[in-house]
Amino acid sequence: MTPGFEHLDAELEPEPASLVEQGVRFGRELGQRGGKTEGRPADKAFRDSLFDDS
Structure with a gap:
């Protein structure tokens, strides 16, 4: 782009x-x-099954 239009260039290509x-x-x-x-x-049975070590 021509010099002096940097502000427009920033609008066309936003930072990712x-x-x-x-x-x-x-x-x-x-x-x-x-x-x-x-x-x-x-329920309690479901919560206990999450930590079942068997």
Whole structure:
């Protein structure tokens, strides 16, 4: 581009977002699209099975 138009060049080619920023943006968009549902409570048998060493 010709000299003196650096501010326009910055608008045409925005700096790439970091991986963290992309992840945050993805999470927000996913939360907005998704339906709000209640989670099912985990019973004692399920919780104990997570730590079963046998």
